[in-house]
Amino acid sequence: MNGEKKGWSIPDIRGSKQIWYELIRKLIELVNEGEACDLDLFPDIHDITQPQSWRTYAAFLKGVGLVKNEAGRLILSSAGMRFLSEPTQKNLADQIQDKLRLFGEVLGILEMEPATVEETNKQLCERYGLNWKNLNNIRRRMDWLEVLGLIQAIGNRRWEITDCGREALKDWCLVSPEAIEAMESDSKAIEINDPPEEIAVLLQHLADSPEMHKKRCTYNIWVPSPNRIENLRVIIQVASDQIERSELFEFIENKFHLRLSSVESMLPFLKASGLLEEIGRNIYMATPAAKAWLETGSDLDFIRILHAKMQFVGEMIEAAKNDIVRNDMYAQAKLYGLNAEKARWIAGFLLEAGLLEEPRYLHLKATYMGRRLVASLPLAEIGQEITEQTDTVDNTKMAGDAFLSEFEILCNRLYSASTDPGAEGKGSGVAFEEAIAEIFCFMGFKAERIGGSGDTDVVVKWKNEEDRYIVAIIDGKSKSNGQVSHSDISDVAIDTHKEKNSADYVAIVGPGFSGDTIRNHARKKGFALITVGQLIGIADAFKELGLSLQEIAFAFQVPDGFSQLEELISKKKRELDIISVVISKFLSEQELLGALSPRDLFLLLRKSDECPSMDELIGVFETLTKGEIAILQMVDIKSSPENARYVLKGAEMAINHLKALASAIEKGIHKK
Numbered sequence: 296m297n298g299e300k301k302g303w304s305i306p307d308i309r310g311s312k313q314i315w316y317e318l319i320r321k322l323i324e325l326v327n328e329g330e331a332c333d334l335d336l337f338p339d340i341h342d343i344t345q346p347q348s349w350r351t352y353a354a355f356l357k358g359v360g361l362v363k364n365e366a367g368r369l370i371l372s373s374a375g376m377r378f379l380s381e382p383t384q385k386n387l388a389d390q391i392q393d394k395l396r397l398f399g400e401v402l403g404i405l406e407m408e409p410a411t412v413e414e415t416n417k418q419l420c421e422r423y424g425l426n427w428k429n430l431n432n433i434r435r436r437m438d439w440l441e442v443l444g445l446i447q448a449i450g451n452r453r454w455e456i457t458d459c460g461r462e463a464l465k466d467w468c469l470v471s472p473e474a475i476e477a478m479e480s481d482s483k484a485i486e487i488n489d490p491p492e493e494i495a496v497l498l499q500h501l502a503d504s505p506e507m508h509k510k511r512c513t514y515n516i517w518v519p520s521p522n523r524i525e526n527l528r529v530i531i532q533v534a535s536d537q538i539e540r541s542e543l544f545e546f547i548e549n550k551f552h553l554r555l556s557s558v559e560s561m562l563p564f565l566k567a568s569g570l571l572e573e574i575g576r577n578i579y580m581a582t583p584a585a586k587a588w589l590e591t592g593s594d595l596d597f598i599r600i601l602h603a604k605m606q607f608v609g610e611m612i613e614a615a616k617n618d619i620v621r622n623d624m625y626a627q628a629k630l631y632g633l634n635a636e637k638a639r640w641i642a643g644f645l646l647e648a649g650l651l652e653e654p655r656y657l658h659l660k661a662t663y664m665g666r667r668l669v670a671s672l673p674l675a676e677i678g679q680e681i682t683e684q685t686d687t688v689d690n691t692k693m694a695g696d697a698f699l700s701e702f703e704i705l706c707n708r709l710y711s712a713s714t715d716p717g718a719e720g721k722g723s724g725v726a727f728e729e730a731i732a733e734i735f736c737f738m739g740f741k742a743e744r745i746g747g748s749g750d751t752d753v754v755v756k757w758k759n760e761e762d763r764y765i766v767a768i769i770d771g772k773s774k775s776n777g778q779v780s781h782s783d784i785s786d787v788a789i790d791t792h793k794e795k796n797s798a799d800y801v802a803i804v805g806p807g808f809s810g811d812t813i814r815n816h817a818r819k820k821g822f823a824l825i826t827v828g829q830l831i832g833i834a835d836a837f838k839e840l841g842l843s844l845q846e847i848a849f850a851f852q853v854p855d856g857f858s859q860l861e862e863l864i865s866k867k868k869r870e871l872d873i874i875s876v877v878i879s880k881f882l883s884e885q886e887l888l889g890a891l892s893p894r895d896l897f898l899l900l901r902k903s904d905e906c907p908s909m910d911e912l913i914g915v916f917e918t919l920t921k922g923e924i925a926i927l928q929m930v931d932i933k934s935s936p937e938n939a940r941y942v943l944k945g946a947e948m949a950i951n952h953l954k955a956l957a958s959a960i961e962k963g964i965h966k967k
Contacts, residue, residue, distance in 0.1 A: 306358035331369035409455040491587035497603035508675035513632040516640035519551040540577040560865035569604035594648035607631040609672035713806040727773040751792035757844040772805035779805035781813040800851035881943040890940035
């Protein structure tokens with residue numbers, strides 16, 4: 296097996312490790328029987344465990360090469376067929392060894408002498424020059440080695456190789472540190488199919504007209520998770536034939552259980568990314584390139600379309616050729632007009648497509664396939680114009696960049712501690728609880744880690760509109776397997792802590808939550824379940840959008856508070872996008888048309904990517920006429936607000952004034 300094709304991380308598989316092997320065997324049988332045609336359905340595995348959707352299991356099954364996706368359904372790969380015919384633990388171990396780096400090498404260390412998880416991790420990191428920040432990577436490998444009967448516990452937290460493990464090592468080809476380096480530099484050729492004609496035309500247009508790179512967009516990206524590329528494929532498939540906007544929205548709402556506002560916020564990306572086009576008033580259809588992608592089913596063709604339409608896609612792969620820290624990647628993304636959130640989305644697509652990998656925590660590196668693909672793409676060059684803009688950034692922007700760096704550090708600490716109970720050498724869960732308190736303080740709450748026996752982990756306070764303090768208690772759950780289950784929660788303790796702190800709300804924060812039992816129980820008890828990813832997303836929205844504490848506090852409300860918060864964030868982001876396009880239209884049309892009304896903008900923008908409604912435009916006009924902004928001035932009052940006419944004046948002055956005001960406020964905060 297070509298080592299280049301191996302991944303670094305074993306994909307997650309739900310359920311306790313005691314049932315993993317039987318679960319995989321049963322899932323493979325069901326795939327063979329054609330039961331995985333709709334990824335949102337649940338497989339019939341009730342005799343083994345509480346089932347998750349096929350979409351959830353697909354990440355593992357595809358990741359270890361047992362299945363492949365064909366037009367939205369799972370089918371067995373050649374490796375899957377081999378395992379189906381002889382579903383032994385040894386054959387599954389061979390397949391994981393074939394797809395995962397440093398799996399057999401861990402077994403090789405334990406062949407020399409028994410060791411604890413920590414000792415095994417230390418030896419592996421020293422031997423291969425790794426910088427694993429926590430024990431997640433080694434634990435997942437050793438969990439699977441145990442499940443497949445290759446190692447066994449011998450007491451005192453130590454593990455030893457079994458006879459089956461020794462037999463496996465005889466068949467496996469282990470690699471030396473030098474061999475891994477050689478694989479990176481001297482891999483055999485990986486065949487990459489040429490793009491279909493409809494997609495090749497887009498790329499050729501970029502190659503022939505380099506100035507077109509400037510027209511690649513920097514729109515906000517939002518797609519239902521997980522398996523985002525597959526979810527996009529499902530959405531575009533329904534638009535293969537022309538479809539009305541209302542019918543398309545209804546399909547997406549029902550398919551992915553989304554609110555209408557969330558679907559509306561997705562539409563600009565679907566259009567800007569070259570996947571969907573409006574062929575008539577509120578009539579949509581997949582673009583020719585998107586139809587070609589549906590035909591091939593290749594993730595690479597999706598990435599090619601995305602690269603042709605959006606900034607910093609192929610360029611991100613190029614930047615990661617020699618391993619790059621995520622923060623450095625985000626810094627490069629800014630040169631192309633992308634913030635960290637948009638860069639994270641693009642990185643997510645590239646990881647799903649197998650073009651990037653994560654060799655260690657917070658690092659990205661192009662795979663060999665990624666390097667092959669990017670060699671065929673026309674890439675943008677950072678010209679002198681962009682360099683000069685970067686060199687002349689004002690002090691306010693410089694301060695903002697430093698602030699972002701501080702925020703990223705805080706998020707990284709929270710994320711790392713969520714799956715490492717002993718993080719930073721502190722007691723179990725302490726670092727995680729501290730990080731939770733810190734991120735709430737970052738958002739302006741009064742937050743304090745309490746901890747200890749007999750009390751809650753974190754107390755969060757804020758004032759409501761009546762100037763009364765509202766209190767929420769948070770139970771932080773750091774789990775090395777990344778999943779909090781119902782058995783991890785003590786109702787009695789939480790109820791006691793709630794009464795002791797006179798709390799209005801209860802939240803449980805963890806890296807992820809396993810199964811429907813904990814969700815149903817939390818809903819019944821009124822406990823909010825907040826993942827670390829969701830908490831980081833809220834903090835990011837606070838930083839980017841200026842959410843109020845009352846708005847953020849929706850996250851504590853059960854059962855639909857979090858969906859209300861997501862809808863609010865989506866609405867605010869859309870409002871900013873509409874403001875940008877309204878200002879742009881004023882600048883391009885005002886000289887010719889004079890004053891403009893909301894109705895004028897409605898007609899001018901009805902076929903734009905944003906396609907704002909009349910109510911949205913009236914709201915934007917009101918925002919731009921108020922207080923410190925006041926860059927729109929009414930010159931012709933009409934009986935109805937949609938017909939009132941405005942002129943744009945003093946935009947640059949307003950920008951400078953608001954920057955100065957923000958800088959003064961920030962200085963005051965930092966002096967505190």
